[in-house]
Amino acid sequence: MADILLYRPHFVAFIILFLLGMYIMVVSLNLVKKLIGMYIMQTSIILFFITLAVKKGSTIPILLPSVTALTPEAYANPLPHVLMLTAIVVGVSTLGVSLAMVIALYREYNTLEEDQILEKMK
Amino acid sequence: MIRPHDSVIVHTLARVFTPIIQLFALYVLIHGHDSPGGGFQAGTLFAASVILPILAFGIQDSQVVLERRAIIFGAIGILLYAGIGLLPLILGGEFLNYGKLPIPGMEASARRHWGILGIEIGVTMAVAATAVSIFYSLSERGEGE
Amino acid sequence: MTLFDDYLLLILAVVMALGAVYVRDLFSGVLTLAAYSFFLAVLWAGLGAVDVAFTEAVVGAGLSTVFFLVALFHTSHQEKVRKPVPVRITALASLGILGFLLLFGSVDLPVVGDPESLPNKHVSANYIRNSLEDTDTPNMVTAVLADYRGFDTLGETAVIFTAGVACWMLLRRRDDSAS
Numbered sequence: 284m285a286d287i288l289l290y291r292p293h294f295v296a297f298i299i300l301f302l303l304g305m306y307i308m309v310v311s312l313n314l315v316k317k318l319i320g321m322y323i324m325q326t327s328i329i330l331f332f333i334t335l336a337v338k339k340g341s342t343i344p345i346l347l348p349s350v351t352a353l354t355p356e357a358y359a360n361p362l363p364h365v366l367m368l369t370a371i372v373v374g375v376s377t378l379g380v381s382l383a384m385v386i387a388l389y390r391e392y393n394t395l396e397e398d399q400i401l402e403k404m405k
Numbered sequence: 406m407i408r409p410h411d412s413v414i415v416h417t418l419a420r421v422f423t424p425i426i427q428l429f430a431l432y433v434l435i436h437g438h439d440s441p442g443g444g445f446q447a448g449t450l451f452a453a454s455v456i457l458p459i460l461a462f463g464i465q466d467s468q469v470v471l472e473r474r475a476i477i478f479g480a481i482g483i484l485l486y487a488g489i490g491l492l493p494l495i496l497g498g499e500f501l502n503y504g505k506l507p508i509p510g511m512e513a514s515a516r517r518h519w520g521i522l523g524i525e526i527g528v529t530m531a532v533a534a535t536a537v538s539i540f541y542s543l544s545e546r547g548e549g550e
Numbered sequence: 551m552t553l554f555d556d557y558l559l560l561i562l563a564v565v566m567a568l569g570a571v572y573v574r575d576l577f578s579g580v581l582t583l584a585a586y587s588f589f590l591a592v593l594w595a596g597l598g599a600v601d602v603a604f605t606e607a608v609v610g611a612g613l614s615t616v617f618f619l620v621a622l623f624h625t626s627h628q629e630k631v632r633k634p635v636p637v638r639i640t641a642l643a644s645l646g647i648l649g650f651l652l653l654f655g656s657v658d659l660p661v662v663g664d665p666e667s668l669p670n671k672h673v674s675a676n677y678i679r680n681s682l683e684d685t686d687t688p689n690m691v692t693a694v695l696a697d698y699r700g701f702d703t704l705g706e707t708a709v710i711f712t713a714g715v716a717c718w719m720l721l722r723r724r725d726d727s728a729s
Contacts, residue, residue, distance in 0.1 A: 514686040539617065
């Protein structure tokens with residue numbers, strides 16, 4: 284178990300960030316704080332996938348004009364990069380719609396705290 | 406409501422930087438083939454070049470022109486993407502197989518090169534239009550404000 | 551990038567994330583979140599994911615911060631002070647169990663940087679070998695994004711467009727529906 288901390292610190296950081304984001308989304312009573320937690324969760328998952336795509340001693344997945352031999356060990360894995368590009372942009376779209384809902388709730392009830400909104404709804 | 410900023414430094418810098426950001430966005434879009442870049446980054450940079458003058462000069466002037474029409478460019482962008490994908494399907498190939506696009510005098514790999522550039526332009530338009538449209542929606546006045 | 555750089559950036563990113571959720575003024579929290587995003591972008595550029603780092607710096611740290619700040623400008627930006635800080639014991643306990651299970655399972659994950667690990671074989675090795683002669687594009691990420699996996703990108707563009715339309719429909723003024 285100690286070698287996780289020494290040689291794979293990315294996985295430990297991913298677990299900490301993922302659980303932090305999830306905890307803030309569940310516990311916090313301010314709506315914008317919940318969205319901050321959601322954003323932290325999304326970026327932690329992107330960190331996890333990028334960690335899976337790293338190869339030791341490899342370069343970025345862009346070919347120079349002078350290259351002749353295409354060995355897969357010399358380039359980082361491009362497939363998780365592509366999936367994570369989609370994930371980032373979809374995450375920002377979700378954030379935009381969630382902020383629109385928060386503003387609509389604020390216009391109706393004039394507060395951003397969840398317990399005050401629930402009280403005013405009764 | 407976003408009011409105009411009252412410092413002349415902000416006004417001058419916004420005037421200087423907006424065309425520079427647009428030129429950089431066009432550069433990132435076209436050089437997505439050879440260097441890191443592509444449609445999503447270029448679209449967001451275009452949106453930044455629209456949002457910067459709004460923050461410097463106030464939202465009133467641009468709201469009349471852009472507010473309801475910004476999302477139309479998004480629709481045009483996604484139609485461009487789907488159209489470039491449908492054209493090979495009509496002409497006998499598969500959906501989104503750019504090797505069968507009807508461009509004369511090129512082999513299949515060069516046709517794919519231009520097909521990729523075409524759909525990146527579509528993605529850029531969609532992302533830029535959506536970012537500007539969400540910005541306008543979020544900064545709209547409520548009733549009685 | 552050496553392991554020491556990875557350690558430094560990961561510790562900085564985790565500290566920024568903890569700071570973003572701890573502060574009570576939401577403007578400061580959002581700007582600390584932007585700093586967290588930039589640290590992650592530097593880390594990914596060091597790990598070889600330059601396209602993802604560029605997109606995170608522009609879209610993640612740039613655009614989402616702008617959206618947050620505009621939304622906070624039109625609502626309130628002070629979180630309410632609660633005298634006993636609310637802590638849910640069941641949430642802490644179940645997330646602790648989940649964390650232990652994830653840590654336990656990560657022993658079986660491949661070592662970071664192994665070129666023979668399973669995600670690096672099969673399909674993506676074929677993409678690296680064939681992308682230049684199939685698509686004439688030196689940037690392999692653009693070739694995979696726009697040609698090999700073009701259908702996913704079409705769906706993603708549709709998602710972005712739908713988000714723009716949804717925001718407009720949620721927040722339009724009432725007199726818009728008459729025009």
